[in-house]
Amino acid sequence: MDNFPSGIIDKGVLNPELSLNYFLVDYGWSFNTPFVLQPTKQFLSKGETCTKKIMKLLTPRIHGAIDYVVVFFLLLSPTIFGLSHYVSTLTYGLGCVHLILTLFTNFEYGFFKIIPLSIHGWIELTVSVILIAAPWLLGFSENFVDRIFYVSFGVSVFATWLVTDY
Numbered sequence: 588m589d590n591f592p593s594g595i596i597d598k599g600v601l602n603p604e605l606s607l608n609y610f611l612v613d614y615g616w617s618f619n620t621p622f623v624l625q626p627t628k629q630f631l632s633k634g635e636t637c638t639k640k641i642m643k644l645l646t647p648r649i650h651g652a653i654d655y656v657v658v659f660f661l662l663l664s665p666t667i668f669g670l671s672h673y674v675s676t677l678t679y680g681l682g683c684v685h686l687i688l689t690l691f692t693n694f695e696y697g698f699f700k701i702i703p704l705s706i707h708g709w710i711e712l713t714v715s716v717i718l719i720a721a722p723w724l725l726g727f728s729e730n731f732v733d734r735i736f737y738v739s740f741g742v743s744v745f746a747t748w749l750v751t752d753y
Contacts, residue, residue, distance in 0.1 A: 643752035647704055650751045651696030654689040658682050664736065674733040677725070708753035715745035 645653070661682030665675035692707040693700040702710075718741030722728035727737075 644750040646752055647694040651694045654685065655696065658686045658689065661685060668732055668736055670736060671727065671730055671733055674727055705753050708748060708751065711744055712748045715741050715748060718744060
């Protein structure tokens with residue numbers, strides 16, 4: 588009986604009604620919204636609900652360290668990739684804004700700790716979408732290097748947002 592996942596055994600008694608469903612649907616959990624798992628069968632008391640977040644890969648500490656690396660990356664990118672003058676100026680500005688956001692975020696590597704980490708996450712999600720659309724919104728989609736840089740960087744920020752535990 589010790590080998591059964593919790594929820595199948597209720598007060599030491601095997602519940603056959605739950606056990607089949609439990610094993611058939613990924614041990615009793617299914618996606619109902621992005622990044623939230625819910626039990627497929629109610630094995631709690633009537634009216635109780637249970638949610639379980641998916642484990643995120645990046646802790647706030649690791650995310651904070653990555654943020655500073657990203658700032659340096661943004662400040663060096665115009666030279667490394669040969670971005671146009673207009674896009675270089677945007678990228679330097681983005682690097683400075685990202686440094687300010689990181690310094691003011693309330694996590695281990697934040698200096699002023701004013702912005703809650705959850706707000707930092709929502710800002711990064713919003714910025715990732717804007718970065719992907721920026722070449723068309725700001726009129727530099729004709730330049731291949733500038734366009735690919737911003738779209739790729741936006742996708743990277745979005746991917747980081749997906750795997751960070753805000």
